[in-house]
Amino acid sequence: MTTMARETAPRAPEAPREADVRRHELAAFLRSRRERISPEQVGLPRGRRRRTPGLRREEVAQLSAVGVTWYTWLEQARDIQVSVQVLDALARALLLDPSERAHLFQLAGAVDPTPAATSPSVTPALRAVLEQLEPFPACLQNSRYDILAYNRTYGLLLCDLDAVPPEDRNCLVLSYTNVQWQSSIVHLQEAQRLMAARFRAAMAGHLAEPAWKMLLKRLRAESAEFREVWDRHEVVAHRTKRKEFVNRHVGRVTVDHTDLWLGPEPGPRMVTYVPADEESHRRLEELLAIASARGV
Incomplete structure (x- = not known):
C-alpha cells in the first residue's frame, strides 16, 4: 500500500x-533616546572606556530606579508589563520633551498620569476666549481638576500659578497641600469637602484609569485632611456657587463660579469667576493690572 504525501499550500506568514x-517600536524608541544623551547631561561621569553612544542601559536603569535586567528586557521588546510610574521615571531620566513623552506612553499603551503643560483640547480659540474674559478670572480644567490653561487674573487669584510646576497644577492638590492657595479661600474646609465629593462622583466613571488612581493615591499620601474627607464617601454634582477669596495683592473678592462645559459629557470645562459686586470687579481689574505689569 502506497502512502502519498498530501500536498499543502505554503502557509502565509502571520x-x-x-x-x-508596539513593543518593538517602544524598544527602538528607548534605545534611540538613550543613545542621544551624554552622561554629562544627567550628571554622570563619562569615564575613559565608554564605547556606547550616549548612556549605558545600566545608567538609565539607575536614573529610573528600575532593575538593569528589567530595563534590558524592555529594550529587547520582551512581553513584560510596564507601570505608568516606571514610564514616568523613564521619561524623566531620558529627558523627553512633551511630544516624546506622549509618544512613549502611547507606545506602551498607557495613559499619562501627569498633565502636560499643553493639551490638545486647549486650542488657540479657547486661549483667546480666556484672554477676552479678563479681568474675570477663568481657566480650563478637565474632570480631574487639572488646570490646563488660565488667564492672567486667574494666575494670581489664589497663588502665583506660574510658579507652580505643571504637574502640581491641580485644584484638588493645591487646595489640600499648597499653603498660599489654602490661605486665599475664605471657607476652606467647605471648599475642600465639596471638591472631594465632586471628585468622587466624577471618578465613578474612571475607576480603572491610572491617572485617576495615581491622583487619589497622591492626595491620600500627602494630606490627612483629604483622607478624612474622602473616607466619608460624600458625593455631590457640580453646581454654580458664590465664592469668597482673600487675594494677597488686592484683598477680599466675591465671585460667582460657573462651569461652561466644552462637550456633551461632563469633562473638560471652562471655569469662570464673575465678580458679585462692584468692589470685587474693581479689585479684579487691579489684579489684572498687577499681572500685566509683571508680564504674567
Missing part, C-alpha cells in the same frame, strides 16, 4: 500582532 509591533 501578520504581527499589534502588541508585538
Whole structure:
C-alpha cells in the first residue's frame, strides 16, 4: 500500500500582532533616546572606556530606579508589563520633551498620569476666549481638576500659578497641600469637602484609569485632611456657587463660579469667576493690572 504525501499550500506568514509591533517600536524608541544623551547631561561621569553612544542601559536603569535586567528586557521588546510610574521615571531620566513623552506612553499603551503643560483640547480659540474674559478670572480644567490653561487674573487669584510646576497644577492638590492657595479661600474646609465629593462622583466613571488612581493615591499620601474627607464617601454634582477669596495683592473678592462645559459629557470645562459686586470687579481689574505689569 502506497502512502502519498498530501500536498499543502505554503502557509502565509502571520501578520504581527499589534502588541508585538508596539513593543518593538517602544524598544527602538528607548534605545534611540538613550543613545542621544551624554552622561554629562544627567550628571554622570563619562569615564575613559565608554564605547556606547550616549548612556549605558545600566545608567538609565539607575536614573529610573528600575532593575538593569528589567530595563534590558524592555529594550529587547520582551512581553513584560510596564507601570505608568516606571514610564514616568523613564521619561524623566531620558529627558523627553512633551511630544516624546506622549509618544512613549502611547507606545506602551498607557495613559499619562501627569498633565502636560499643553493639551490638545486647549486650542488657540479657547486661549483667546480666556484672554477676552479678563479681568474675570477663568481657566480650563478637565474632570480631574487639572488646570490646563488660565488667564492672567486667574494666575494670581489664589497663588502665583506660574510658579507652580505643571504637574502640581491641580485644584484638588493645591487646595489640600499648597499653603498660599489654602490661605486665599475664605471657607476652606467647605471648599475642600465639596471638591472631594465632586471628585468622587466624577471618578465613578474612571475607576480603572491610572491617572485617576495615581491622583487619589497622591492626595491620600500627602494630606490627612483629604483622607478624612474622602473616607466619608460624600458625593455631590457640580453646581454654580458664590465664592469668597482673600487675594494677597488686592484683598477680599466675591465671585460667582460657573462651569461652561466644552462637550456633551461632563469633562473638560471652562471655569469662570464673575465678580458679585462692584468692589470685587474693581479689585479684579487691579489684579489684572498687577499681572500685566509683571508680564504674567
